[in-house]
Amino acid sequence: xxxxxxxxxxxxxxxxxxxxxxxxxxxxxxxxxxxxxxxxxxxxxxxxxxxxxxxxxxxxxxxxxxxxxxxxxxxxxxxxxxxxxxxxxxxxxxxxxxxxxxxxxxxxxxxxxxxxxxxxxxxxxxxxxxxxxxxxxxxxxxxxxxxxxxxxxxxxxxxxxxxxxxxxxxxxxxxxxxxxxxxxxxxxxxxx
Numbered sequence: 001x002x003x004x005x006x007x008x009x010x011x012x013x014x015x016x017x018x019x020x021x022x023x024x025x026x027x028x029x030x031x032x033x034x035x036x037x038x039x040x041x042x043x044x045x046x047x048x049x050x051x052x053x054x055x056x057x058x059x060x061x062x063x064x065x066x067x068x069x070x071x072x073x074x075x076x077x078x079x080x081x082x083x084x085x086x087x088x089x090x091x092x093x094x095x096x097x098x099x100x101x102x103x104x105x106x107x108x109x110x111x112x113x114x115x116x117x118x119x120x121x122x123x124x125x126x127x128x129x130x131x132x133x134x135x136x137x138x139x140x141x142x143x144x145x146x147x148x149x150x151x152x153x154x155x156x157x158x159x160x161x162x163x164x165x166x167x168x169x170x171x172x173x174x175x176x177x178x179x180x181x182x183x184x185x186x187x188x189x190x191x192x
Contacts, residue, residue: 132145146169
């Protein structure tokens with residue numbers, strides 16, 4: 001029987017970790033992910049999965065360090081985006097935006113929408129509008145993204161554009177009653 005290369009061994013450990021994670025055996029999964037990274041430190045999927053589990057276990061700083069160490073070894077859009085999302089979860093908006101920018105080429109529509117939200121929260125409304133528009137170009141029926149776009153447009157004084165966007169959000173989105181009421185108020189419509 002042929003001896004496994006470090007890459008093959010890392011792949012097997014990663015697959016074992018995935019199975020353990022799905023089975024709810026989190027500590028064992030984390031251990032397997034760590035072993036996979038010892039064999040192949042550049043294994044992005046193992047690093048990202050391990051960071052998520054570490055974050056979920058209440059250690060966001062350790063999770064961020066894990067992602068940053070991987071990015072420092074070899075810059076990678078996926079690691080940068082994962083770090084940005086982790087920082088956003090912690091409310092560290094500026095740092096999150098910086099990391100998401102590093103992963104710009106790998107951003108998915110949901111990442112663009114997250115950037116739009118963070119940019120709005122940091123009063124960068126023009127950038128927020130562009131980020132939401134990028135997200136909506138891929139999926140124009142996301143009501144929450146439309147709402148975010150409308151709020152950014154309104155903050156810029158583009159009231160007519162905001163009203164069109166709010167109308168689209170109301171038509172396309174599935175919102176809780178209080179959000180529907182908010183949108184109807186924005187549009188000058190009577191409450192239901």
